[in-house]
Amino acid sequence: MNDTAIKNFESALSELESIVKNLENGNLSLEKSLSLFERGIELSRYCHTRLEAAEQRLEVLTEKGEVGPAPASLMTLDDEGSL
Protein backbone atom coordinates (compact mmCIF):
# COMPACT_ATOMS: atom_id res chain seq x y z
CA MET A 1 0.00 0.00 0.00
CA ASN A 2 2.81 2.35 0.80
CA ASP A 3 5.13 1.69 -2.06
CA THR A 4 5.36 5.09 -3.69
CA ALA A 5 5.91 3.92 -7.26
CA ILE A 6 2.68 4.07 -9.26
CA LYS A 7 2.62 1.35 -11.87
CA ASN A 8 -0.10 2.53 -14.23
CA PHE A 9 -3.46 4.22 -14.46
CA GLU A 10 -5.49 1.12 -13.69
CA SER A 11 -3.48 0.15 -10.62
CA ALA A 12 -3.53 3.74 -9.37
CA LEU A 13 -7.29 3.86 -9.79
CA SER A 14 -7.90 0.61 -7.94
CA GLU A 15 -5.51 1.62 -5.15
CA LEU A 16 -7.34 4.92 -4.83
CA GLU A 17 -10.63 3.07 -4.60
CA SER A 18 -9.40 0.75 -1.88
CA ILE A 19 -7.98 3.71 0.07
CA VAL A 20 -11.30 5.52 -0.02
CA LYS A 21 -13.10 2.34 1.03
CA ASN A 22 -10.62 1.83 3.86
CA LEU A 23 -11.03 5.36 5.09
CA GLU A 24 -14.79 5.17 4.90
CA ASN A 25 -15.12 1.85 6.66
CA GLY A 26 -12.21 1.45 9.00
CA ASN A 27 -11.56 2.85 12.43
CA LEU A 28 -8.05 3.81 11.54
CA SER A 29 -5.66 5.74 13.71
CA LEU A 30 -5.33 9.42 12.91
CA GLU A 31 -1.77 8.94 11.67
CA LYS A 32 -2.77 6.04 9.47
CA SER A 33 -5.74 7.83 7.99
CA LEU A 34 -3.72 10.95 7.28
CA SER A 35 -1.00 8.99 5.55
CA LEU A 36 -3.64 7.15 3.51
CA PHE A 37 -5.19 10.49 2.66
CA GLU A 38 -1.88 11.83 1.40
CA ARG A 39 -1.39 8.75 -0.69
CA GLY A 40 -4.92 9.08 -2.02
CA ILE A 41 -4.36 12.68 -3.06
CA GLU A 42 -1.15 11.68 -4.78
CA LEU A 43 -2.95 8.91 -6.68
CA SER A 44 -5.84 11.09 -7.75
CA ARG A 45 -3.38 13.72 -9.03
CA TYR A 46 -1.59 11.05 -10.98
CA CYS A 47 -4.85 9.83 -12.54
CA HIS A 48 -5.87 13.35 -13.48
CA THR A 49 -2.51 13.97 -15.05
CA ARG A 50 -2.70 10.75 -17.01
CA LEU A 51 -6.15 11.66 -18.31
CA GLU A 52 -4.92 15.01 -19.53
CA ALA A 53 -1.43 13.95 -20.52
CA ALA A 54 -2.04 12.54 -23.98
CA GLU A 55 -1.49 14.93 -26.81
CA GLN A 56 -3.65 15.23 -29.87
CA ARG A 57 -2.13 13.47 -32.83
CA LEU A 58 -3.37 12.06 -36.07
CA GLU A 59 -1.26 9.59 -38.00
CA VAL A 60 -1.92 7.51 -41.08
CA LEU A 61 -0.13 4.27 -41.86
CA THR A 62 1.51 3.68 -45.21
CA GLU A 63 0.91 0.59 -47.32
CA LYS A 64 3.80 -1.07 -45.49
CA GLY A 65 2.25 -0.28 -42.15
CA GLU A 66 4.67 2.50 -41.26
CA VAL A 67 3.56 5.60 -39.43
CA GLY A 68 3.12 8.71 -41.55
CA PRO A 69 1.40 12.09 -41.36
CA ALA A 70 -2.31 12.54 -41.89
CA PRO A 71 -3.65 14.15 -45.06
CA ALA A 72 -4.56 17.82 -44.75
CA SER A 73 -8.23 17.05 -45.39
CA LEU A 74 -8.46 15.32 -42.00
CA MET A 75 -6.31 17.79 -40.12
CA THR A 76 -8.45 20.73 -41.13
CA LEU A 77 -11.78 19.24 -40.10
CA ASP A 78 -13.31 21.82 -37.82
CA ASP A 79 -15.72 21.26 -34.98
CA GLU A 80 -18.73 21.42 -37.21
CA GLY A 81 -17.19 18.72 -39.32
CA SER A 82 -17.27 20.67 -42.53
CA LEU A 83 -14.20 20.54 -44.68
Add this chain to the structure above:
Amino acid sequence: MTDLFDLPSDEPMVPSEPVRNVMTVSELTADVRLVLESKYKEIWVEGEISNARVWKTGHLYFTLKDASAQLKAVMFRSTLRHQRFRPDDGQHVVARGQLSVYEPKGEYQIVCQYLEPHGLGALQLAFNQLKQRLNKEGLFDATRKRTLPPLPRKIGIVTSLDGAAVRDIVKVLRRRHPNIHLVISPARVQGDSAASEIVLGLQHLSQIPGIDVIIAARGGGPIEDLWAFNEERVARAIAAAPVPVISAVGHETDYTISDFVADLRAATPSAAAELVVARKDEMEARIIRLSDRLRETVRDSLQRRRAAVHTLQARPGLAGWPTRVAMRGRQIDELAYRLSQSTRDKIGRRQRRVHKLRLQLEGLDLGRQLGIIRNRLLKGRDALVSAMRENHREQDSRLRVAASRLSTLSPLAVLARGYAVCWSADRSSIIRDATTVAPGQDIHITLHHGSLECEIKKAE
Protein backbone atom coordinates in the same frame (compact mmCIF):
# COMPACT_ATOMS: atom_id res chain seq x y z
CA MET B 1 -64.06 -7.91 -69.67
CA THR B 2 -65.54 -7.04 -72.97
CA ASP B 3 -62.84 -9.15 -74.54
CA LEU B 4 -64.58 -12.20 -73.26
CA PHE B 5 -67.54 -11.43 -75.35
CA ASP B 6 -65.46 -10.78 -78.41
CA LEU B 7 -63.84 -14.19 -78.43
CA PRO B 8 -64.08 -15.72 -81.86
CA SER B 9 -66.77 -18.30 -81.50
CA ASP B 10 -65.37 -21.51 -82.92
CA GLU B 11 -68.12 -23.38 -81.23
CA PRO B 12 -71.63 -22.68 -82.24
CA MET B 13 -73.67 -20.96 -79.62
CA VAL B 14 -75.95 -23.35 -77.91
CA PRO B 15 -79.33 -21.94 -78.42
CA SER B 16 -80.61 -23.21 -75.13
CA GLU B 17 -82.62 -21.32 -72.69
CA PRO B 18 -79.78 -19.73 -70.92
CA VAL B 19 -80.11 -18.92 -67.26
CA ARG B 20 -78.98 -15.42 -67.28
CA ASN B 21 -77.01 -14.89 -64.15
CA VAL B 22 -75.96 -11.31 -64.56
CA MET B 23 -73.28 -10.09 -62.18
CA THR B 24 -72.35 -6.55 -61.52
CA VAL B 25 -68.76 -5.48 -62.30
CA SER B 26 -68.14 -5.10 -58.62
CA GLU B 27 -69.37 -8.59 -57.85
CA LEU B 28 -67.23 -10.14 -60.52
CA THR B 29 -64.17 -8.14 -59.57
CA ALA B 30 -64.58 -9.08 -55.92
CA ASP B 31 -64.87 -12.69 -56.94
CA VAL B 32 -61.77 -12.55 -59.11
CA ARG B 33 -59.95 -10.92 -56.22
CA LEU B 34 -60.89 -13.76 -53.92
CA VAL B 35 -59.77 -16.36 -56.43
CA LEU B 36 -56.45 -14.66 -57.09
CA GLU B 37 -55.70 -13.91 -53.46
CA SER B 38 -56.32 -17.45 -52.36
CA LYS B 39 -54.45 -19.05 -55.23
CA TYR B 40 -51.42 -16.72 -55.15
CA LYS B 41 -51.20 -16.19 -51.42
CA GLU B 42 -47.42 -16.26 -51.12
CA ILE B 43 -45.46 -16.23 -54.32
CA TRP B 44 -41.90 -15.34 -55.31
CA VAL B 45 -41.54 -13.53 -58.57
CA GLU B 46 -38.49 -12.22 -60.35
CA GLY B 47 -38.26 -9.24 -62.68
CA GLU B 48 -36.93 -5.79 -63.41
CA ILE B 49 -38.28 -2.70 -61.66
CA SER B 50 -39.66 0.17 -63.74
CA ASN B 51 -41.77 3.24 -63.06
CA ALA B 52 -40.95 3.07 -59.37
CA ARG B 53 -42.54 5.93 -57.48
CA VAL B 54 -43.29 6.64 -53.86
CA TRP B 55 -46.63 8.36 -53.43
CA LYS B 56 -47.55 10.97 -50.88
CA THR B 57 -49.11 8.23 -48.81
CA GLY B 58 -45.65 6.72 -48.49
CA HIS B 59 -46.49 3.61 -50.50
CA LEU B 60 -44.20 2.51 -53.28
CA TYR B 61 -45.70 1.70 -56.67
CA PHE B 62 -43.77 0.10 -59.48
CA THR B 63 -43.95 -2.35 -62.32
CA LEU B 64 -42.13 -5.67 -62.52
CA LYS B 65 -41.43 -6.77 -66.04
CA ASP B 66 -39.49 -9.18 -68.10
CA ALA B 67 -39.07 -9.46 -71.84
CA SER B 68 -42.71 -10.20 -72.58
CA ALA B 69 -44.90 -9.39 -69.60
CA GLN B 70 -45.59 -6.83 -66.92
CA LEU B 71 -46.94 -7.03 -63.39
CA LYS B 72 -48.16 -4.12 -61.34
CA ALA B 73 -46.64 -4.05 -57.87
CA VAL B 74 -47.01 -2.12 -54.65
CA MET B 75 -45.14 -2.08 -51.37
CA PHE B 76 -46.97 -0.41 -48.53
CA ARG B 77 -45.32 2.15 -46.32
CA SER B 78 -45.28 -0.08 -43.24
CA THR B 79 -43.35 -2.78 -45.12
CA LEU B 80 -41.17 -0.36 -47.02
CA ARG B 81 -39.84 1.00 -43.74
CA HIS B 82 -38.22 -2.32 -42.86
CA GLN B 83 -36.77 -2.77 -46.33
CA ARG B 84 -33.00 -2.53 -46.06
CA PHE B 85 -32.54 -2.32 -49.77
CA ARG B 86 -33.99 0.63 -51.63
CA PRO B 87 -35.80 -0.44 -54.83
CA ASP B 88 -35.21 1.63 -57.92
CA ASP B 89 -35.78 1.52 -61.67
CA GLY B 90 -33.67 -0.91 -63.61
CA GLN B 91 -32.93 -3.15 -60.64
CA HIS B 92 -33.34 -6.85 -61.14
CA VAL B 93 -35.09 -8.10 -58.04
CA VAL B 94 -36.85 -11.02 -56.44
CA ALA B 95 -40.12 -10.11 -54.77
CA ARG B 96 -42.19 -12.03 -52.26
CA GLY B 97 -45.87 -11.16 -51.89
CA GLN B 98 -49.53 -11.90 -52.57
CA LEU B 99 -51.54 -11.26 -55.69
CA SER B 100 -54.52 -8.99 -55.30
CA VAL B 101 -56.84 -6.83 -57.34
CA TYR B 102 -57.24 -3.09 -57.15
CA GLU B 103 -60.94 -3.03 -57.67
CA PRO B 104 -61.51 0.63 -58.62
CA LYS B 105 -59.33 0.08 -61.67
CA GLY B 106 -59.82 -3.60 -62.13
CA GLU B 107 -56.11 -4.14 -62.09
CA TYR B 108 -54.42 -7.06 -60.49
CA GLN B 109 -51.10 -6.49 -58.77
CA ILE B 110 -48.67 -8.04 -56.39
CA VAL B 111 -48.51 -6.63 -52.87
CA CYS B 112 -44.85 -7.06 -51.95
CA GLN B 113 -43.78 -8.13 -48.47
CA TYR B 114 -40.08 -8.36 -49.25
CA LEU B 115 -37.69 -7.40 -52.02
CA GLU B 116 -34.12 -8.37 -52.54
CA PRO B 117 -31.67 -7.81 -55.32
CA HIS B 118 -31.54 -10.81 -57.61
CA GLY B 119 -28.58 -12.98 -56.79
CA LEU B 120 -28.50 -11.87 -53.17
CA GLY B 121 -30.06 -15.08 -52.08
CA ALA B 122 -26.76 -16.86 -52.53
CA LEU B 123 -24.94 -14.24 -50.48
CA GLN B 124 -27.54 -14.44 -47.76
CA LEU B 125 -27.11 -18.17 -47.66
CA ALA B 126 -23.36 -17.81 -47.37
CA PHE B 127 -23.83 -15.25 -44.62
CA ASN B 128 -26.07 -17.53 -42.63
CA GLN B 129 -23.78 -20.51 -43.03
CA LEU B 130 -20.67 -18.58 -42.00
CA LYS B 131 -22.46 -17.09 -39.05
CA GLN B 132 -23.53 -20.53 -37.87
CA ARG B 133 -20.06 -21.99 -38.30
CA LEU B 134 -18.25 -19.20 -36.44
CA ASN B 135 -20.84 -19.25 -33.72
CA LYS B 136 -20.27 -22.97 -33.26
CA GLU B 137 -16.53 -22.30 -33.04
CA GLY B 138 -17.26 -19.97 -30.17
CA LEU B 139 -16.06 -16.80 -31.87
CA PHE B 140 -19.15 -14.93 -30.80
CA ASP B 141 -19.02 -16.04 -27.16
CA ALA B 142 -19.64 -13.36 -24.59
CA THR B 143 -16.63 -14.66 -22.63
CA ARG B 144 -14.37 -13.71 -25.53
CA LYS B 145 -15.44 -10.08 -25.43
CA ARG B 146 -12.82 -7.80 -23.97
CA THR B 147 -13.72 -4.59 -22.17
CA LEU B 148 -12.57 -1.32 -23.63
CA PRO B 149 -9.48 0.23 -22.03
CA PRO B 150 -10.34 3.14 -19.74
CA LEU B 151 -7.58 5.24 -21.15
CA PRO B 152 -6.44 4.19 -24.63
CA ARG B 153 -3.00 5.58 -25.35
CA LYS B 154 -3.65 5.42 -29.08
CA ILE B 155 -6.81 4.55 -30.99
CA GLY B 156 -6.39 2.58 -34.21
CA ILE B 157 -8.88 2.95 -37.04
CA VAL B 158 -9.25 0.77 -40.12
CA THR B 159 -11.31 2.51 -42.74
CA SER B 160 -11.22 4.34 -46.03
CA LEU B 161 -9.65 7.80 -45.99
CA ASP B 162 -12.28 8.99 -48.48
CA GLY B 163 -15.33 7.82 -46.59
CA ALA B 164 -17.65 9.63 -44.23
CA ALA B 165 -16.77 7.18 -41.44
CA VAL B 166 -13.28 8.52 -40.84
CA ARG B 167 -14.50 12.11 -40.81
CA ASP B 168 -17.29 11.27 -38.40
CA ILE B 169 -14.89 9.56 -36.01
CA VAL B 170 -12.25 12.29 -36.13
CA LYS B 171 -14.94 14.91 -35.64
CA VAL B 172 -16.44 13.27 -32.58
CA LEU B 173 -13.08 12.57 -30.96
CA ARG B 174 -11.83 16.11 -31.59
CA ARG B 175 -14.96 17.57 -30.09
CA ARG B 176 -15.04 15.32 -27.07
CA HIS B 177 -11.38 14.98 -26.21
CA PRO B 178 -8.93 17.13 -28.06
CA ASN B 179 -5.94 15.32 -26.61
CA ILE B 180 -6.32 11.98 -28.28
CA HIS B 181 -3.90 10.06 -30.47
CA LEU B 182 -5.36 8.47 -33.59
CA VAL B 183 -3.62 6.09 -35.96
CA ILE B 184 -5.50 5.41 -39.16
CA SER B 185 -4.74 2.44 -41.37
CA PRO B 186 -6.33 3.25 -44.70
CA ALA B 187 -8.19 0.39 -46.36
CA ARG B 188 -10.69 0.14 -49.14
CA VAL B 189 -13.98 -0.89 -47.53
CA GLN B 190 -15.85 -2.04 -50.60
CA GLY B 191 -14.97 -3.95 -53.71
CA ASP B 192 -12.95 -7.08 -54.34
CA SER B 193 -9.77 -6.03 -52.50
CA ALA B 194 -11.63 -4.65 -49.47
CA ALA B 195 -11.46 -7.78 -47.31
CA SER B 196 -7.72 -8.28 -47.75
CA GLU B 197 -7.02 -4.58 -47.17
CA ILE B 198 -9.07 -4.58 -43.98
CA VAL B 199 -7.22 -7.68 -42.75
CA LEU B 200 -3.87 -6.06 -43.54
CA GLY B 201 -4.93 -2.85 -41.81
CA LEU B 202 -5.85 -4.76 -38.65
CA GLN B 203 -2.50 -6.54 -38.73
CA HIS B 204 -0.56 -3.31 -39.23
CA LEU B 205 -2.36 -1.58 -36.38
CA SER B 206 -1.70 -4.58 -34.14
CA GLN B 207 2.01 -3.96 -34.57
CA ILE B 208 1.96 -0.26 -33.66
CA PRO B 209 2.97 0.07 -30.00
CA GLY B 210 0.56 1.87 -27.75
CA ILE B 211 -2.65 1.14 -29.64
CA ASP B 212 -5.15 -0.06 -27.03
CA VAL B 213 -8.31 -0.26 -29.11
CA ILE B 214 -9.13 -0.57 -32.81
CA ILE B 215 -12.24 0.64 -34.62
CA ALA B 216 -13.15 -1.09 -37.90
CA ALA B 217 -15.47 1.32 -39.60
CA ARG B 218 -17.49 1.91 -42.73
CA GLY B 219 -20.31 4.31 -43.45
CA GLY B 220 -23.77 3.25 -44.51
CA GLY B 221 -24.61 1.85 -47.93
CA PRO B 222 -26.35 -0.98 -49.74
CA ILE B 223 -25.84 -4.33 -48.11
CA GLU B 224 -23.67 -5.57 -50.98
CA ASP B 225 -21.26 -2.69 -50.31
CA LEU B 226 -20.82 -3.77 -46.70
CA TRP B 227 -20.01 -7.27 -47.77
CA ALA B 228 -16.32 -7.24 -46.93
CA PHE B 229 -17.31 -7.15 -43.27
CA ASN B 230 -19.17 -10.42 -43.77
CA GLU B 231 -16.10 -12.26 -44.98
CA GLU B 232 -14.49 -14.97 -42.93
CA ARG B 233 -10.98 -13.54 -43.31
CA VAL B 234 -12.06 -10.24 -41.80
CA ALA B 235 -13.94 -11.97 -38.99
CA ARG B 236 -10.90 -14.04 -38.10
CA ALA B 237 -8.56 -11.03 -38.23
CA ILE B 238 -10.84 -9.20 -35.81
CA ALA B 239 -10.87 -12.20 -33.49
CA ALA B 240 -7.07 -12.41 -33.68
CA ALA B 241 -6.42 -8.73 -32.89
CA PRO B 242 -4.41 -8.35 -29.65
CA VAL B 243 -6.56 -5.44 -28.47
CA PRO B 244 -10.33 -4.94 -28.30
CA VAL B 245 -11.96 -4.23 -31.65
CA ILE B 246 -15.10 -2.15 -32.13
CA SER B 247 -16.98 -2.79 -35.36
CA ALA B 248 -18.90 0.16 -36.71
CA VAL B 249 -20.31 -0.77 -40.07
CA GLY B 250 -23.20 0.84 -41.91
CA HIS B 251 -26.34 2.00 -40.22
CA GLU B 252 -27.99 0.90 -37.05
CA THR B 253 -30.03 -1.82 -38.83
CA ASP B 254 -27.09 -3.35 -40.65
CA TYR B 255 -25.57 -6.36 -38.97
CA THR B 256 -22.43 -7.97 -40.31
CA ILE B 257 -20.39 -10.98 -39.23
CA SER B 258 -17.77 -8.51 -38.01
CA ASP B 259 -20.31 -7.11 -35.58
CA PHE B 260 -20.76 -10.54 -34.01
CA VAL B 261 -17.03 -11.23 -33.71
CA ALA B 262 -16.00 -7.78 -32.52
CA ASP B 263 -15.60 -7.10 -28.82
CA LEU B 264 -18.15 -4.36 -29.16
CA ARG B 265 -20.56 -3.35 -31.89
CA ALA B 266 -21.25 0.31 -32.50
CA ALA B 267 -24.36 1.27 -34.45
CA THR B 268 -22.39 3.82 -36.49
CA PRO B 269 -18.80 5.10 -36.77
CA SER B 270 -19.73 8.19 -34.72
CA ALA B 271 -21.15 5.92 -32.04
CA ALA B 272 -17.88 3.97 -31.96
CA ALA B 273 -15.97 7.17 -31.27
CA GLU B 274 -18.44 8.07 -28.54
CA LEU B 275 -17.96 4.64 -26.95
CA VAL B 276 -14.21 5.10 -26.82
CA VAL B 277 -14.32 8.51 -25.17
CA ALA B 278 -17.30 7.69 -22.97
CA ARG B 279 -14.96 5.34 -21.16
CA LYS B 280 -12.56 8.21 -20.61
CA ASP B 281 -15.35 10.51 -19.41
CA GLU B 282 -16.51 7.80 -17.07
CA MET B 283 -12.97 7.50 -15.69
CA GLU B 284 -12.74 11.23 -15.15
CA ALA B 285 -16.04 11.32 -13.31
CA ARG B 286 -14.97 8.34 -11.23
CA ILE B 287 -11.70 9.95 -10.19
CA ILE B 288 -13.43 13.20 -9.28
CA ARG B 289 -15.95 11.25 -7.18
CA LEU B 290 -13.17 9.31 -5.50
CA SER B 291 -11.12 12.36 -4.58
CA ASP B 292 -14.26 14.07 -3.26
CA ARG B 293 -15.00 11.07 -1.08
CA LEU B 294 -11.38 10.97 0.02
CA ARG B 295 -11.50 14.59 1.21
CA GLU B 296 -14.91 14.21 2.83
CA THR B 297 -14.05 11.10 4.75
CA VAL B 298 -10.85 12.61 6.12
CA ARG B 299 -12.60 15.87 6.97
CA ASP B 300 -15.32 13.90 8.77
CA SER B 301 -12.86 11.83 10.69
CA LEU B 302 -10.94 14.92 11.79
CA GLN B 303 -14.17 16.57 12.87
CA ARG B 304 -15.19 13.49 14.81
CA ARG B 305 -11.88 13.49 16.63
CA ARG B 306 -12.04 17.19 17.35
CA ALA B 307 -15.52 16.74 18.81
CA ALA B 308 -14.28 13.84 20.90
CA VAL B 309 -11.48 15.97 22.30
CA HIS B 310 -13.94 18.72 23.20
CA THR B 311 -16.17 16.23 24.99
CA LEU B 312 -13.25 14.89 26.98
CA GLN B 313 -12.10 18.36 27.93
CA ALA B 314 -15.52 19.11 29.36
CA ARG B 315 -15.42 16.12 31.72
CA PRO B 316 -14.80 16.90 35.46
CA GLY B 317 -11.59 14.90 35.65
CA LEU B 318 -10.07 17.16 33.04
CA ALA B 319 -12.07 20.29 33.69
CA GLY B 320 -9.62 21.61 36.38
CA TRP B 321 -6.68 21.14 34.16
CA PRO B 322 -6.39 24.58 32.69
CA THR B 323 -6.13 26.12 36.23
CA ARG B 324 -3.74 23.49 37.32
CA VAL B 325 -1.66 24.03 34.28
CA ALA B 326 -1.68 27.79 34.94
CA MET B 327 -0.56 27.22 38.54
CA ARG B 328 2.22 25.05 37.37
CA GLY B 329 3.12 27.79 34.99
CA ARG B 330 3.50 30.29 37.78
CA GLN B 331 5.55 27.86 39.76
CA ILE B 332 7.81 27.44 36.82
CA ASP B 333 8.12 31.19 36.40
CA GLU B 334 9.12 31.54 40.03
CA LEU B 335 11.62 28.80 39.83
CA ALA B 336 13.03 30.31 36.74
CA TYR B 337 13.33 33.67 38.49
CA ARG B 338 15.06 32.14 41.49
CA LEU B 339 17.29 30.23 39.29
CA SER B 340 18.31 33.34 37.44
CA GLN B 341 18.82 35.22 40.74
CA SER B 342 21.16 32.64 42.14
CA THR B 343 22.98 32.45 38.91
CA ARG B 344 23.40 36.20 38.85
CA ASP B 345 24.77 36.07 42.43
CA LYS B 346 27.21 33.41 41.54
CA ILE B 347 28.39 35.33 38.58
CA GLY B 348 28.78 38.48 40.63
CA ARG B 349 30.92 36.66 43.17
CA ARG B 350 33.10 35.28 40.48
CA GLN B 351 33.51 38.67 38.87
CA ARG B 352 34.53 40.26 42.13
CA ARG B 353 37.11 37.65 42.75
CA VAL B 354 38.55 38.04 39.31
CA HIS B 355 38.78 41.76 39.88
CA LYS B 356 40.59 41.28 43.12
CA LEU B 357 43.00 38.89 41.58
CA ARG B 358 43.69 41.29 38.84
CA LEU B 359 44.41 44.03 41.33
CA GLN B 360 46.77 41.74 43.15
CA LEU B 361 48.48 40.86 40.00
CA GLU B 362 48.85 44.45 38.90
CA GLY B 363 49.50 46.01 42.30
CA LEU B 364 51.80 43.50 43.79
CA ASP B 365 53.73 41.50 41.38
CA LEU B 366 53.91 43.42 38.14
CA GLY B 367 54.13 46.83 39.79
CA ARG B 368 57.16 45.91 41.82
CA GLN B 369 58.88 44.23 38.96
CA LEU B 370 58.25 47.23 36.75
CA GLY B 371 59.59 49.61 39.42
CA ILE B 372 62.76 47.66 39.75
CA ILE B 373 63.22 47.54 36.04
CA ARG B 374 62.41 51.20 35.66
CA ASN B 375 65.02 52.11 38.36
CA ARG B 376 67.65 50.02 36.75
CA LEU B 377 66.83 51.61 33.46
CA LEU B 378 67.07 55.12 34.89
CA LYS B 379 70.34 54.38 36.56
CA GLY B 380 71.76 52.94 33.41
CA ARG B 381 70.62 55.96 31.44
CA ASP B 382 72.22 58.40 33.89
CA ALA B 383 75.47 56.52 33.79
CA LEU B 384 75.36 56.52 30.03
CA VAL B 385 74.66 60.26 29.87
CA SER B 386 77.51 61.20 32.24
CA ALA B 387 79.85 58.88 30.45
CA MET B 388 78.96 60.46 27.18
CA ARG B 389 79.29 63.94 28.63
CA GLU B 390 82.78 63.08 29.95
CA ASN B 391 83.79 61.67 26.66
CA HIS B 392 82.52 64.74 24.86
CA ARG B 393 84.47 67.10 27.12
CA GLU B 394 87.71 65.24 26.52
CA GLN B 395 87.16 65.30 22.75
CA ASP B 396 86.46 68.98 22.87
CA SER B 397 89.78 69.90 24.57
CA ARG B 398 91.67 67.64 22.20
CA LEU B 399 90.01 69.44 19.35
CA ARG B 400 91.07 72.82 20.69
CA VAL B 401 94.77 71.76 21.07
CA ALA B 402 94.72 70.35 17.58
CA ALA B 403 93.23 73.53 16.15
CA SER B 404 95.87 75.84 17.71
CA ARG B 405 98.59 73.55 16.46
CA LEU B 406 96.99 73.56 13.08
CA SER B 407 96.89 77.40 12.95
CA THR B 408 100.66 77.72 13.66
CA LEU B 409 101.27 75.48 10.71
CA SER B 410 98.96 77.36 8.37
CA PRO B 411 100.57 79.39 5.52
CA LEU B 412 98.16 82.11 6.39
CA ALA B 413 99.91 82.56 9.78
CA VAL B 414 103.07 83.51 7.82
CA LEU B 415 101.13 86.35 6.16
CA ALA B 416 100.40 87.72 9.63
CA ARG B 417 104.10 88.08 10.06
CA GLY B 418 104.29 90.33 6.93
CA TYR B 419 104.73 87.91 4.07
CA ALA B 420 102.59 88.10 0.93
CA VAL B 421 101.69 85.58 -1.71
CA CYS B 422 101.91 86.53 -5.35
CA TRP B 423 99.45 84.85 -7.76
CA SER B 424 98.78 84.85 -11.43
CA ALA B 425 95.83 87.06 -12.27
CA ASP B 426 93.49 84.13 -12.37
CA ARG B 427 94.93 82.71 -9.14
CA SER B 428 95.74 79.47 -10.82
CA SER B 429 99.41 79.47 -9.90
CA ILE B 430 101.77 81.10 -7.45
CA ILE B 431 104.53 83.23 -8.97
CA ARG B 432 107.88 82.11 -7.68
CA ASP B 433 110.13 83.31 -10.47
CA ALA B 434 110.29 86.85 -11.96
CA THR B 435 111.11 85.45 -15.35
CA THR B 436 107.71 83.85 -15.64
CA VAL B 437 106.07 87.26 -15.83
CA ALA B 438 106.40 90.26 -18.11
CA PRO B 439 105.85 94.01 -17.63
CA GLY B 440 102.28 95.10 -18.18
CA GLN B 441 100.91 91.77 -16.90
CA ASP B 442 98.30 91.76 -14.11
CA ILE B 443 98.98 89.80 -10.94
CA HIS B 444 97.16 89.18 -7.64
CA ILE B 445 98.75 89.56 -4.21
CA THR B 446 97.28 88.10 -1.05
CA LEU B 447 98.11 89.93 2.21
CA HIS B 448 97.40 89.09 5.86
CA HIS B 449 94.33 91.33 5.58
CA GLY B 450 92.95 91.75 2.07
CA SER B 451 94.56 91.46 -1.38
CA LEU B 452 95.92 93.61 -4.16
CA GLU B 453 95.40 93.63 -7.95
CA CYS B 454 98.75 94.89 -9.45
CA GLU B 455 100.38 95.53 -12.81
CA ILE B 456 104.04 94.66 -13.32
CA LYS B 457 106.24 97.60 -14.29
CA LYS B 458 109.50 95.76 -14.51
CA ALA B 459 110.72 92.21 -13.98
CA GLU B 460 114.39 91.44 -13.11
